[in-house]
Amino acid sequence: MNIGEAAEATGVTAKMIRHYEQIGLVRAAGRTGAGYRVYGPKDLSTLSFIRRARDLGFSIAQIRDLLALWQDRARASGDVKRIASQHVAEMKEKMRLLQEMVHTLEHLSAHCHGDDRPDCPILEQLATGMAEEKCC
Amino acid sequence: MNIGEAAEATGVTAKMIRHYEQIGLVRAAGRTGAGYRVYGPKDLSTLSFIRRARDLGFSIAQIRDLLALWQDRARASGDVKRIASQHVAEMKEKMRLLQEMVHTLEHLSAHCHGDDRPDCPILEQLATGMAEEKCC
DNA sequence: GTGCACCTTCCTATCATGTCAAGGTCAAGG
DNA sequence: CCTTGACCTTGACATGATAGGAAGGTGCAC
Numbered sequence: 198m199n200i201g202e203a204a205e206a207t208g209v210t211a212k213m214i215r216h217y218e219q220i221g222l223v224r225a226a227g228r229t230g231a232g233y234r235v236y237g238p239k240d241l242s243t244l245s246f247i248r249r250a251r252d253l254g255f256s257i258a259q260i261r262d263l264l265a266l267w268q269d270r271a272r273a274s275g276d277v278k279r280i281a282s283q284h285v286a287e288m289k290e291k292m293r294l295l296q297e298m299v300h301t302l303e304h305l306s307a308h309c310h311g312d313d314r315p316d317c318p319i320l321e322q323l324a325t326g327m328a329e330e331k332c333c
Numbered sequence: 334m335n336i337g338e339a340a341e342a343t344g345v346t347a348k349m350i351r352h353y354e355q356i357g358l359v360r361a362a363g364r365t366g367a368g369y370r371v372y373g374p375k376d377l378s379t380l381s382f383i384r385r386a387r388d389l390g391f392s393i394a395q396i397r398d399l400l401a402l403w404q405d406r407a408r409a410s411g412d413v414k415r416i417a418s419q420h421v422a423e424m425k426e427k428m429r430l431l432q433e434m435v436h437t438l439e440h441l442s443a444h445c446h447g448d449d450r451p452d453c454p455i456l457e458q459l460a461t462g463m464a465e466e467k468c469c
Numbered sequence: 470g471t472g473c474a475c476c477t478t479c480c481t482a483t484c485a486t487g488t489c490a491a492g493g494t495c496a497a498g499g
Numbered sequence: 500c501c502t503t504g505a506c507c508t509t510g511a512c513a514t515g516a517t518a519g520g521a522a523g524g525t526g527c528a529c
Binding site for chain 2: 505515516518519524525526
Binding site: 275 | 381389414415421428437439451453459460466
């Protein structure tokens with residue numbers, strides 16, 4: 198199986214497959230005489246695994262650990278769960294920060310006419326840093 | 334005022350001030366005879382504006398537009414509000430995606446013993462892609 | 470006149486991914 | 500046999516916002 202077919206089968210672009218090989222996330226694929234990479238079912242499983250992990254937002258470093266655990270039959274599920282929990286915590290923290298920003302901005306927007314006049318509490322807050330606490 | 338003092342006063346690192354100057358986000362600062370950058374109150378206001386906008390998650394491109402509007406006395410507050418609304422929408426979309434991932438992962442984690450045994454629904458889902466829909 | 474803290478420019482790295490370019494390979498059809 | 504087009508190869512460069520460091524100049528206090 199060529200890299201293009203592997204890409205289509207797993208949803209990982211050929212570009213990223215080569216990249217993952219280069220950074221050592223997946224082992225180097227076999228080669229034909231002409232130098233084309235060759236992929237077997239095991240490689241496809243690994244690539245699909247990676248794609249699903251990426252879809253869940255795991256970083257490459259975390260996926261590296263997850264792959265190692267996946268291939269370790271003596272793994273402790275606690276190790277997997279810990280990685281997942283940490284990732285969940287990170288995502289929740291990101292959401293919290295986003296929520297804060299959304300909250301502030303929506304608050305400011307609510308008081309902005311949004312018409313042709315130049316007065317704008319959004320710009321005022323950015324300019325003075327005072328609108329946030331003192332307003333309301 | 335030196336770049337270091339300006340950095341401390343505005344909360345933008347000297348590194349980033351130089352960067353913003355290089356990409357044309359702020360006009361080039363004046364220089365002393367020795368080539369040191371010099372900052373005045375107006376520059377400090379601009380840098381503080383940028384920092385607050387960054388704190389609210391605006392991209393450099395958006396900040397560029399906001400700065401232009403800020404310095405335009407004939408601006409329409411609607412233009413400002415539109416930028417803010419778009420940014421809010423982007424952040425909400427990010428939050429939605431994060432929430433989806435968190436939801437899936439928490440669901441999987443809930444069924445993972447998290448002990449010394451190797452069985453792990455998290456790894457199973459990553460390996461087969463089947464746990465998500467069929468479980469529960 | 471020395472030492473230290475600051476400044477300058479330039480290079481490199483992050484993270485995951487995309488794009489582009491120049492060239493090699495393969496299979497099908499004229 | 501030769502061309503065409505689709506695929507593959509490597510390599511370089513870009514993104515966005517920020518950090519780090521190296522190598523060298525400057526300013527000021529002692």
